[in-house]
Amino acid sequence: MNEIETMFGALRQAADEDVVDMLERMVRDAPDHGLNRMNPLDLAARANLAGERVIAGLLHAVSLGMLEMTWSVMCPSCAGVLSANKSLKTLNSAQYNCGFCAAGYETTLDDLVEVTFTVSPRLRKIAAHSPDELSLADYYRQVFWSSAIDLPDDLEKTLREVTLDAVDLPPGERAILSLNVPQGTLIVFDPVTHAAQFLDVRGEEAGERQNLSVTFNKVPVPVDTIALRPGPLRLTLENRTDGRVLPAVWVGSPALDDVLTRRKPFLTARRLLTNQTFRDLYRTDTLAIGQRLKILSLTFLFSDLKDSTALYDRVGDLVAFDLVNEHFRLLQEIIASERGAIVKTIGDAVMATFETPDRAIAAAIRMREAMSDLGADREHQSLRLKMGIHEGSCLAVTLNGQQDYFGQTVNVASRVQGLAASRSIVVTESVVENAETRALLEANGLDPTHRTVALSGIADKVSVYEIP
Known part of the structure; x- marks a missing residue:
């Protein structure tokens, strides 16, 4: 083999x-x-x-x-x-x-x-393992453009239609292009250094040849616009980097706009961070110590077993331990199936994240039923979960050697969970206002009850909804 x-x-x-x-x-x-x-x-x-x-x-x-x-x-x-x-x-x-x-x-x-x-x-x-050997069209397809753009099969033909001229320029080399620039907006662009120079071409035809120089290096410079007149242009391109560059003169056109607007779904970092397999494989090797990355919207679910201490007293340590372990297994299975991930467990409590609020609600409803079934199956009817859900911005960080989250959204979600009674799911207004969440609650015949509460450490009162 x-x-x-x-x-x-x-x-x-x-x-x-x-x-x-x-x-x-x-x-x-x-x-x-x-x-x-x-x-x-x-x-x-x-x-x-x-x-x-x-x-x-x-x-x-x-x-x-x-x-x-x-x-x-x-x-x-x-x-x-x-x-x-x-x-x-x-x-x-x-x-x-x-x-x-x-x-x-x-x-x-x-x-x-x-x-x-x-x-x-x-x-x-x-071929992409040696990007310096790719053609211009292949470089755009395989290196410059992301997987979020749905590139046409005939990309090379489309690029020819929008390209006035292009050159493969080795390091330290200079090229001189003689062009006849049409009226409109042009851009001199290199996909390797991402350097750009916009040309605003308008007015009467130039009587004499115009001259323009563009230098490519690794130092980013502000993008500006130079006014030119239609007609002959001597364009000097100089590569001051230690690798090749691929500058081209592009003409703004509907064909180019069509390429840029063709999109398809892609895997975001936010979604991957809420994937259970990713957390299992990379929980200690995602972010550098001290690194903080912003997430504009992430949904947090906190759960805790109600009266778990009394459970240990009633059924004994061995049986209770088995029940709690089975509870963790079921929760992880449900959370993962709803595209979420367990961030950490604290005692009998779970902190989980989801890409969107509706996924967290769907998981919470299933988790509640699973605990009822588990309690009935093991003849311990008091096995109940208290759950709280909140959505908002946060920071992805490394805490205690593993990837975690920090911010007021996390604090609110934790405190909202503390408001939950047996079997109830308490969520915040941002969760209920989500369109997919509303549709999910209606489909399940659930009518949340609204109230305004004060949360410890939170200055303003918070609107919460209890899902019966």
């Missing part, structure tokens, strides 16, 4: 068989670009598989050295990759700027950071 067969054999022990079969077929038959920066949600849709199963399978493949994981900061406007990182630990900038769009974005994990997977050279060598 060779190394590749051994790796796939190990993967079959950890991941869903259908996902392993899909990956094995891809490694054998897919074109090179199909194995570079793979979008797990797109793969799942194409193979008619559950997204979480595909994500879990790819994560296990990473742990076995079969795939490489990339965390890319992407521009939400053009979907270009602004920074590609092997881990979250190197995302250390508070803001990233896109030269192509002349815009800056605060670094958040919600929709700005995508996670993709690339085949390891151990499994198969692909």
